[in-house]
Each structure stands twice: as structure tokens, then as C-alpha cells.
Amino acid sequence: MDQKYVYIRSEPGLWTVGFYRPDGRFEPESDHGSTEEAAARVALLNGDQAVRVAAVVKRVEELEAEMRAVRGLLDAAKARG
Numbered sequence: 001m002d003q004k005y006v007y008i009r010s011e012p013g014l015w016t017v018g019f020y021r022p023d024g025r026f027e028p029e030s031d032h033g034s035t036e037e038a039a040a041r042v043a044l045l046n047g048d049q050a051v052r053v054a055a056v057v058k059r060v061e062e063l064e065a066e067m068r069a070v071r072g073l074l075d076a077a078k079a080r081g
Contacts, residue, residue: 005029005045007038017041 003019008026010016015038018028029045032038043051 005042007032007035007042017045 005017005019007015007017010028010031013033015032015035016026016028017030017032017038018026021027030041032041040051044055
């Protein structure tokens with residue numbers, strides 16, 4: 001049987017994503033500051049394709065923003081001579 005990821009409230013304001021080993025021990029994978037972030041990570045790890053696509057789209061948008069910032073710096077440097 002495949003392992004299924006879950007999230008637990010590990011301390012106030014912190015949710016930990018992980019899975020339970022066959023011996024019952026919890027194996028943590030990542031920590032998150034909200035249930036929404038933890039739930040999204042669980043969905044991704046458990047194979048939700050929509051979440052995978054959304055994660056890729058978000059990363060592409062982040063990279064595009066970084067490229068715009070770099071281009072702005074380059075343009076400003078060129079303008080100064």
C-alpha cells in the first residue's frame with residue numbers, strides 16, 4: 001500500500017506534513033504556517049495534478065517577476081552609461 005501524506009498540528013501556529021510509517025511513527029516532510037499551505041502540500045505529495053500544475057504556474061510567475069526585476073536593473077545601468 002502506498003503511503004499517504006497528511007498534516008498535523010505539531011505546535012501552535014505550525015502544521016507539519018508527513019506520513020505515518022507502518023510502525024506508527026510519524027515521518028515529517030515539511031512545516032507550514034497555515035492549514036491552507038499544509039493542505040496544498042499534502043495534495044501535491046499525494047498526486048493531485050491540479051495542485052502540481054498550480055505549483056508550476058506559480059513558480060513560472062515568480063521567475064518572470066525576477067526576470068522583469070533583472071531587466072529593470074540592466075536598463076537602469078545602461079541608462080547611467
